[in-house]
Amino acid sequence: MHQTHHCRTLFISDTHLGTADCQAELLLEFLQSTSCETLYLVGDIIDLWQLKSAIYWPRIMNDIVCELVSKANSGTQVIYIPGNHDELLRDFVGTDFNGIQIKLEDTHLTLKGERLLVLHGDALDDTVRTYRWTEALGSNLYDVALAISRTYNRICKRLGYNYWSFAAYIKYKFKNAVIFIDKFEAAAAHLAHRRGYAGVICGHIHHPNNCQYDSVKYYNTGDWVEHCSALAEDLEGNLRVIDWLQMRQLTASDTPASQKPQRLRAA
Numbered sequence: 001m002h003q004t005h006h007c008r009t010l011f012i013s014d015t016h017l018g019t020a021d022c023q024a025e026l027l028l029e030f031l032q033s034t035s036c037e038t039l040y041l042v043g044d045i046i047d048l049w050q051l052k053s054a055i056y057w058p059r060i061m062n063d064i065v066c067e068l069v070s071k072a073n074s075g076t077q078v079i080y081i082p083g084n085h086d087e088l089l090r091d092f093v094g095t096d097f098n099g100i101q102i103k104l105e106d107t108h109l110t111l112k113g114e115r116l117l118v119l120h121g122d123a124l125d126d127t128v129r130t131y132r133w134t135e136a137l138g139s140n141l142y143d144v145a146l147a148i149s150r151t152y153n154r155i156c157k158r159l160g161y162n163y164w165s166f167a168a169y170i171k172y173k174f175k176n177a178v179i180f181i182d183k184f185e186a187a188a189a190h191l192a193h194r195r196g197y198a199g200v201i202c203g204h205i206h207h208p209n210n211c212q213y214d215s216v217k218y219y220n221t222g223d224w225v226e227h228c229s230a231l232a233e234d235l236e237g238n239l240r241v242i243d244w245l246q247m248r249q250l251t252a253s254d255t256p257a258s259q260k261p262q263r264l265r266a267a
């Protein structure tokens with residue numbers, strides 16, 4: 001992949017590095033194929049929960065971290081907002097890690113002048129329900145669904161088929177999970193409204209989205225477990241959710257003549 005997609009700001013979250021569920025190869029390819037002025041890491045980037053019980057850290061995980069550090073050292077402002085799976089990093093809020101700034105939350109000002117609240121979103125769990133969002137699926141079912149996805153995709157990869165997430169598929173079949181997502185989105189938008197923001201950008205629930213709640217805009221970056229998604233602000237200040245699986249196919253089908261840097265397109 002030689003082309004670089006340029007944008008003003010990129011937001012990614014829920015990469016869960018340190019787990020076998022992370023779509024590491026696609027994530028590395030995405031990072032190497034995009035450039036931006038500001039990169040927001042909106043939480044659950046390194047899964048420290050998972051690493052506590054078993055160390056899973058193949059070389060590609062290092063490559064991803066190196067890519068992030070290298071961006072931070074070559075002119076990209078990189079802001080890391082820890083989530084619940086990497087909450088240990090919340091102790092380092094206000095510090096700088098190899099050029100990556102750690103913040104509890106942030107205010108992003110778009111080129112159009114909209115003030116957006118950027119936060120991971122786990123703080124909203126209590127407002128929505130007393131249990132974690134994955135438990136909305138039923139106990140352990142989410143873990144089982146992820147395990148099925150892993151096996152299925154190992155086979156797909158061998159056969160040359162595209163990535164498909166069983167976990168994402170099954171999630172939308174469960175009424176409780178769908179109700180939870182709706183409530184979470186409304187709670188996030190309400191919080192942003194109460195605090196005087198034009199909108200909110202979060203992650204956490206692995207459900208990429210871009211919608212309007214009354215006067216407030218709601219954006220979710222999605223994840224790199226069930227989806228390969230990001231939120232991008234283009235050079236005109238428009239925000240849209242991008243799907244890397246679709247975008248890389250569009251890139252691959254372009255003629256080699258267009259090897260100059262491209263503007264980010266909707267996917």
Ligand SMILES: [Mn+2]
Pocket residue numbers: 043044083084085120122204205
């Ligand atoms: Mn989370």
